[in-house]
Amino acid sequence: QQPVQSPQAVILREGEDAVINCSSSKALYSVHWYRQKHGEAPVFLMILLKGGEQKGHEKISASFNEKKQQSSLYLTASQLSYSGTYFCGTTRRNAGNMLTFGGGTRLMVKP
Amino acid sequence: DTAVSQTPKYLVTQMGNDKSIKCEQNLGHDTMYWYKQDSKKFLKIMFSYNNKELIINETVPNRFSPKSPDKAHLNLHINSLELGDSAVYFCASSQVTGGELFFGEGSRLTVL
Numbered sequence: 001q002q003p004v005q006s007p008q009a010v011i012l013r014e015g016e017d018a019v020i021n022c023s024s025s026k027a028l029y030s031v032h033w034y035r036q037k038h039g040e041a042p043v044f045l046m047i048l049l050k051g052g053e054q055k056g057h058e059k060i061s062a063s064f065n066e067k068k069q070q071s072s073l074y075l076t077a078s079q080l081s082y083s084g085t086y087f088c089g090t091t092r093r094n095a096g097n098m099l100t101f102g103g104g105t106r107l108m109v110k111p
Numbered sequence: 112d113t114a115v116s117q118t119p120k121y122l123v124t125q126m127g128n129d130k131s132i133k134c135e136q137n138l139g140h141d142t143m144y145w146y147k148q149d150s151k152k153f154l155k156i157m158f159s160y161n162n163k164e165l166i167i168n169e170t171v172p173n174r175f176s177p178k179s180p181d182k183a184h185l186n187l188h189i190n191s192l193e194l195g196d197s198a199v200y201f202c203a204s205s206q207v208t209g210g211e212l213f214f215g216e217g218s219r220l221t222v223l
Contacts, residue, residue, distance in 0.1 A: 043214075
């Protein structure tokens with residue numbers, strides 16, 4: 001069962017912040033975040049393995065609430081290069097550890 | 112050197128035909144995958160292949176079959192192509208199952 005992402009789309013001005021949420025109805029083992037630019041392959045941003053874990057990548061960070069089966073991706077002081085579609089992916093221990101992606105959040109950063 | 116490479120990048124074919132997409136990774140990873148991305152950008156896992164263990168997403172029609180001649184290659188064979196098979200197919204690999212994915216550039220399949 002695929003995770004649910006919200007919002008589906010976000011439009012920002014350069015320098016603004018955004019939060020993308022990812023939730024699952026099943027117990028999770030890990031959460032991944034990827035970014036895909038138009039016409040390109042998805043690119044790995046980060047993976048969160050433990051409940052409560054937070055990770056950062058430049059001005060992009062994420063948190064994982066294992067109890068709520070939720071993760072959030074935080075983009076601060078957004079740059080034009082942040083534009084693209086963000087996907088969360090989740091794995092479950094009893095599902096072969098296969099990564100299942102959410103529907104994606106399309107982010108557009110304008111000057 | 113491209114880490115995960117797929118061929119062909121574009122494929123246009125008629126309904127009912129059989130086609131294959133090849134994938135090779137030079138990262139020494141143990142697990143390879145096939146994902147399908149439809150026109151709405153949904154990325155759907157199709158197969159996971161690790162040390163001869165194949166895990167299939169149960170929603171994938173049996174017209175799709177992965178073939179792995181060795182650890183570095185995982186090809187996708189599709190029989191009796193249908194219009195709904197039109198999509199971008201991504202091959203990916205990871206060091207361990209469930210680990211960071213490295214994607215190929217994708218193969219855009221169009222079925223007419």
